[in-house]
Amino acid sequence: MDLAEAEARLLDAAEALFYERGIQAVGMDQVRAASGVSLKRLYQVFPSKSELVRACLDRRDHRWRARLAAHVEGRPEGAERVLAVYDWLYEWFTEPDFRGCAFINAYGELGAVDPAVADAVRAHKGAFHEYLADLVASVGGPERAVGPFVLLAEGAMTAAAISGSPEPARQARSGARQLLAAT
Known part of the structure; x- marks a missing residue:
């Protein structure tokens, strides 16, 4: 999976989870699981939860x-x-x-x-x-x-x-x- 695909999948998953459940209620592991992106790749694309939220x-x-x-x-x-x-x-x-x-x-x-x-x-x-x-x-x-x-x-x-x-x-x-x- 290339960087652009990983980013899109992470944003899709995070946005849906954050909107449905709230930002603080959703952990990075839940974003990883919903996106199908490895935790290592997640942190390569978004080094912090704050950066993911901002994106x-x-x-x-x-x-x-x-x-x-x-x-x-x-x-x-x-x-x-x-x-x-x-x-x-x-x-x-x-x-x-x-x-x-x-x-x-x-x-x-x-x-x-x-x-x-x-x-x-x-x-x-x-x-x-x-x-x-x-x-x-x-x-x-x-x-x-x-x-x-x-x-x-x-x-x-x-x-x-x-x-x-x-x-x-x-x-x-x-x-x-x-x-x-x-x-």
Whole structure:
């Protein structure tokens, strides 16, 4: 097995295990077993669990933002694109393996003790904020309105994870529609 294949298998296994069970609950031996990669190769690719977690978060960030952008770009320009963010959240929340935002979860587990994880989470949340800022600006919304749009989305993520219902996305969409009307 070459290095690229080992890395892909390790990331697939770790990401699934971390998201399902939590980062601290999963040991490197469990990642090794789920990936089929030897422990020696695992530590060649990722010398520490922190590096593995960071790589998982980086990969998830790119995939998450690409999926969101593809959904939003499929909508007509204007307010519909802002509202499409909350429609996409609803779809995400209905996925059978939805367990909340992996970044919020990671920060809750490791943000206070692992600066690399905290940085990865902040980078993801910052990129999401910038994305929403661009959408809000495209409809002539003021910069001061961006924070409430972000909080609606972030709150929906947390509420959906805790409640086990996708409905917080619908509620956030309603709030976003009201914000758009007011701005």
